[in-house]
Amino acid sequence: MWDWTFTFEILPVLARAAIMTIEATALGFAIAATLGLVLASIRLAFPAAGVVVTVLVELIRSTPLLIQIFFLYFVLPKAGIVLDAFTAGVAAIGVHYAAYCSEVYRAGFENVPRGQWEASIALNLSPWNTFKDIILPQALPPVVPALGNYLIALFKETPLLSAIAVLELMQTAKNIGSETFRYTEPVTLVGVFFLVMSLVSAGMVRMLESWLQRR
């Protein structure tokens, strides 16, 4: 059933693809974390724009990531923006998770007591300085674990990039499968990789959480 020789043969190939998966995760999350913060800050600074952001977030969260990947990959070229598969895919993942992250930041902002804003006004701080020096440093640390959980969720969705033929883990495993007619080893190895990575990172998030609580 399980062929160890074959397993060791494909391991280096899969390892290279795993690096691609991790790169996609890192870049995608960088976009998600930054754009999410921007969206949440817009909501905070311009309540009038809040409705637009709310609707946008709801839109992004209500439709499949796979369709969003296709959309960026196939529709943007029509507007003259040609992205390679990796860039388009990572951008779509980043935007999708930015919607989730913006909700996390919003909760963080809401948890900062009103008195902090009022005290800053009393000290005659500018709104920008209040935001940057007073509010952000208090709002961010408590939400780091929640962001960590979305990082893990994002990581687990990178196999979707295989749909536009990005050579990440899943695509590589499928290619190996179609060439050798053996799917058991490559697909199972991919599963094991994701399982181990998720369990380890979930453990790290929990440690971070308890450290933040003790702090």
Added chain:
Amino acid sequence: MNDMPMVRFENVSKRYGPLTVLDNLNLDIGRGEKVSIIGPSGSGKTTVLRMLMTLEAINDGVLWVDGEPMTHMMQNGKLVPATIKHIRRIRAKIGMVFQSFNLFPHMTAMGNCIEAPITVLGMKRSEAEERAAELLDMVGLSAKKDHYPSQLSGGQQQRVAIARALAMRPKIMLFDEVTSALDPELVGEVLQVIRKIGREHDLTMLMVTHQMGFAKEFSDRVCFFYQGKICEQGAPAEIFGNPKNERTRQFLNAVLEAG
């Protein structure tokens, strides 16, 4: 068998980790006897009731109810730890009313009172409803039988809880500070109901209370707990009128001073 007391704590101990909450407790409660438990906070009063209701396991000793062991059962002439089946058979004789009412929020007053008679005793719904209606009438809540707990005041909720416990026809009723969560003006209506069931039902009653006046007037015996032991016990007139123990005296002074 009838010469056995209704409840017997025989060398019962209860520990939470290194903390000994009850230390080698021996206590008999007679048939139909009304016993009040008083004592400072943390002295183990609630734990006594919770062990009897099987909400807490005991660490040492044997608990007897109505002439039979409850925490244990006889096997080849020896006492062995009881099975859940045995515990449930004995536990059927006991009812309990909690400080925080613990009514089922998704059921009406009537629903609360018929749930266990139907599911546990296998009563017919009509029969259970008839009996529950009588009990709700007895606690003065006929008009509220279709109300949900969230629509009732604390005093009304506690009276429903009493009716609910009585609907299971227990022989023993446990009351754990049942008026402590109530606004002062609602305490009276609940105590009134307890007096009434004391008169009208042939029940053995064990109550933890901070209402010294009520304990004095209502109970046959008062037990003063201190640090997991019975420090002094006796007739209410003795305990309240002429406490022998220094700690009892201090406790009563402190309580009476507070009002």
Added chain:
Amino acid sequence: MWIRMLTAMLAATLLLIALLSANPEYRLFMPGLLEGAVLTVEITLLGAVLAVFMALIAALAKLYGPLPIRWLSTTYIEIFRGTSALVQLFWLYFVLPQFGIFLDAFLVAVLALGLNIGAYGAEVVRGAIVSVARGQWEASIALNMSKAQMLRRIILPQAFTAMIPPWGNLFIELVKSTSLVSLITLADLTFKAQQMNQSTLKTVPVFTLVLLIYLAISLTVTIAMRLLEQRTSRGLTRGRVA
């Protein structure tokens, strides 16, 4: 208030779909896409049933089962939450046949997605059960109920209310993850879109319509769950004494 905003969004979405369909460029695609949407909805519904079933079983097993059963259910939950839905789908689709088990693609889709969401649901159910006040258990013991009676009559009905919002989110995740089944040759909404895109190269109309249809499905699910939430919480908060 929130339901109203969601309903408005749903109405706007449907209106937009109707308006776009008036344009022949778009109308062309509607019949095929609706066909795909039917499959998407079917997989969603069956997957949801399986997910709820698995979640209940796994949560109760993890809470109250004997040790081996508890391990089994923990393993199920961790494996299906720890690997991605697509990996699970491919594993069932490509690897099972190598063990001589041939399942129809539709069955694989329902199984993979139902098991995946069920694993997340198990933690939701477990969380809701343990968050029921301890006094409710104690009152049930004092009324001499059996464990099964307590769970069925007292604990689960109360946990149910707490479970609805997180299940709403999970059902949305389910709707979205049905798009993955297009990658195992099932002709769902996403598959149809891909197909039409490749054959006509009318990328903008195709993907705009598909996004709107998914949005309509998701919003319907969200609104339904909000309504359910309102209905069930009524008993618990009915006319709360001020």
